[in-house]
Amino acid sequence: MINPQMVMYEEEFNQIQTVVDRLVRDANAKVVFIVDKNGQLIAASGDIDNVDTTSLASLTAGNIAATGGMAKLLKENEFATQFHEGEKANIHIQLVGNRVILVVIFDSRSSLGLVRLRVKKASEELNLIFESLLKKVQEPGADSPFAEITDDDIDNLFND
Amino acid sequence: MSFINYMAREINCKLVYYGPGLCGKTTNLQYIYERTNPEAKGKMISLATETERTLFFDFLPLSLGEIRGFKTRFHLYTVPGQVFYDASRKLILKGVDGVIFVADSQIERTEANLESVENLRTNLAEQGYSLDKLPYVVQYNKRDLPNVASVEELRGMLNPTNIPDFEAVARTGVGVFDTLKAVAKLVLTELKKNG
Numbered sequence A: 001m002i003n004p005q006m007v008m009y010e011e012e013f014n015q016i017q018t019v020v021d022r023l024v025r026d027a028n029a030k031v032v033f034i035v036d037k038n039g040q041l042i043a044a045s046g047d048i049d050n051v052d053t054t055s056l057a058s059l060t061a062g063n064i065a066a067t068g069g070m071a072k073l074l075k076e077n078e079f080a081t082q083f084h085e086g087e088k089a090n091i092h093i094q095l096v097g098n099r100v101i102l103v104v105i106f107d108s109r110s111s112l113g114l115v116r117l118r119v120k121k122a123s124e125e126l127n128l129i130f131e132s133l134l135k136k137v138q139e140p141g142a143d144s145p146f147a148e149i150t151d152d153d154i155d156n157l158f159n160d
Numbered sequence B: 001m002s003f004i005n006y007m008a009r010e011i012n013c014k015l016v017y018y019g020p021g022l023c024g025k026t027t028n029l030q031y032i033y034e035r036t037n038p039e040a041k042g043k044m045i046s047l048a049t050e051t052e053r054t055l056f057f058d059f060l061p062l063s064l065g066e067i068r069g070f071k072t073r074f075h076l077y078t079v080p081g082q083v084f085y086d087a088s089r090k091l092i093l094k095g096v097d098g099v100i101f102v103a104d105s106q107i108e109r110t111e112a113n114l115e116s117v118e119n120l121r122t123n124l125a126e127q128g129y130s131l132d133k134l135p136y137v138v139q140y141n142k143r144d145l146p147n148v149a150s151v152e153e154l155r156g157m158l159n160p161t162n163i164p165d166f167e168a169v170a171r172t173g174v175g176v177f178d179t180l181k182a183v184a185k186l187v188l189t190e191l192k193k194n195g
């Protein structure tokens, strides 16, 4: 395959979840989530029952893809940080290790300065976790649950 | 690039509907959205112009059921078909696992179909993909209109390698789910091969 398969294991997931949980508290954020560049949600924390994280994930990835495209035209590296200020909610978007996107949604109980500071630290931690995850995925013998499935399994999925 | 999440026990795949402007890509997604149970779908997002032409993409997350305890989730995207939105089309193709080419069967759209397949091939190649290796199906849409080319003609032009193809009337749903199932099946089969 051209792209290394994106895989998430329990160990790394728990580490990532710990980082985002802490970021919600430390940054006084409403919601924090992590998306891969293709728009798939990896982890989320905070007041997530009141936001559509799947939709936000896809739009965030689209946004990063679009600004990445603009950067390329300007012969610039990716714009790693974006900030959108609304009347009530603000959104801070940070590209981590050029691979995943860290999104923080916050209101007037927090501030851009605080969010920036906490995001910086969290990004460093996340970067390390994703690097080791990537290594693990590339190890030979990393098993896929899909190696075992049969054509019947696939057919059955569509038989109702 | 599919995403296997052992923690959530789910597998996520990205499907892209490609094809010339007005061929019916968005209509395919709208039909799927209308006919899917609420628990199996998320919100459909359409980034469109005021005249309902796709500006960046449409997005629809779907769950297709479980395989061996893993939920299979598909993220459906459409590209904007209008020629001048090429930069956006390239972005949407990133990380794609399977492609549906929607052709407009009307005779006057022959040239547009051919240009669009060529454009698909080029844009995939730029990212190191080959259309011949990717899970890929073709849909001949708008079969309800009077001025359409025969399926044999369309096949000759758009499907020389004999991949799965389907006749459709996306507006009423004919062929829409058959097309989706075929590509989803190819994607899962590919995962099995690489697994």
Ligand SMILES: Nc1nc2c(ncn2[C@@H]2O[C@H](COP(=O)(O)OP(=O)(O)OP(=O)(O)O)[C@@H](O)[C@H]2O)c(=O)[nH]1
Pocket (backbone or CB within 6 Å): B019, B020, B021, B022, B023, B024, B025, B026, B027, B028, B052, B053, B054, B055, B078, B079, B080, B081, B082, B141, B142, B143, B144, B145, B168, B169, B170, B171, B172
């Ligand atoms: N007669 C007929 N009309 C169709 C069919 N499928 C789609 N249409 C119509 O064709 C027009 C364009 O459909 P869209 O789904 O918006 O086309 P699109 O491919 O998304 O177009 P872009 O977003 O510009 O790329 C709409 O008016 C649809 O109702 C079909 O099978 N038969």
Ligand SMILES: [Mg+2]
Pocket (backbone or CB within 6 Å): B025, B026, B027, B053, B054, B078, B079, B080, B081
């Ligand atoms: Mg459209």
